[in-house]
Amino acid sequence: MNFIEFIFQDWAANSTSAKGRVILLLFRIANFCTTRKIYYYLGYPYRIFYKILVEWFFCIEIPWNTKIGRGLRIYHGQGLVLNSQVVIGNYCTLRHCTTIGNKQLPTGAISVSPVIGNYVEVGCNACIIGEITIGDHVTIGCGSVVTKSMPANAVVAGNPAVQIKTRLQAVEVA
Ligand SMILES: CC(C)(COP(=O)(O)OP(=O)(O)OC[C@H]1O[C@@H](n2cnc3c(N)ncnc32)[C@H](O)[C@@H]1OP(=O)(O)O)[C@@H](O)C(=O)NCCC(=O)NCCS
Numbered sequence: 001m002n003f004i005e006f007i008f009q010d011w012a013a014n015s016t017s018a019k020g021r022v023i024l025l026l027f028r029i030a031n032f033c034t035t036r037k038i039y040y041y042l043g044y045p046y047r048i049f050y051k052i053l054v055e056w057f058f059c060i061e062i063p064w065n066t067k068i069g070r071g072l073r074i075y076h077g078q079g080l081v082l083n084s085q086v087v088i089g090n091y092c093t094l095r096h097c098t099t100i101g102n103k104q105l106p107t108g109a110i111s112v113s114p115v116i117g118n119y120v121e122v123g124c125n126a127c128i129i130g131e132i133t134i135g136d137h138v139t140i141g142c143g144s145v146v147t148k149s150m151p152a153n154a155v156v157a158g159n160p161a162v163q164i165k166t167r168l169q170a171v172e173v174a
């Protein structure tokens, strides 16, 4: 992927959200610094600019080096906080007031962060924390607190979040 393809890889997915497009364009320019060591050094001033603009003014924290697949969609573009160790697959959707990150373990150590599959849809006000895996095509309901791994195609909701149905069942009912 060349630079232009790299920085516009989320553009089409955010066709209904100019703000989502701008935030992810700014992120991908910073994220490009992960692709070669020379860009890590050359991109340092830009990463400071990115951090100040996106964290302080847009109130979105997506660390520059977070591993995120193509086609991420951000709806509503506020109050979103990701840990840099989070891994997100292709074509996922994140909404406002959502946190994805680590937790403190009983030993006092800090856990690793979630690994999220492809085509995962996250409702608003969700917290997804700890060493867990979210399978492909999972839907996470609004207000969910997800602390356990979830299988592919699950629709999960609640605090603590549990599987309430599969995505196929959700489609059959609709
Ligand atoms: C999780 C979700 C996808 C499920 O949708 P659905 O398949 O239509 O589910 P249903 O409405 O049939 O609900 C099934 C059960 O789960 C419960 N439930 C649904 N969403 C829930 C949620 N977010 N938290 C807790 N319980 C939830 C319902 O109350 C219902 O319980 P019941 O069987 O005791 O009556 C949806 O409710 C949701 O939360 N979507 C996120 C949307 C969002 O973020 N919108 C904001 C836009 S900005």
Ligand SMILES: CC(=O)OC[C@H](N)C(=O)O
Residues within 6 Å of the ligand: 075, 076, 095
């Ligand atoms: C707040 C709201 O209903 O937003 C709708 C939007 N399409 C979304 O799914 O995020």
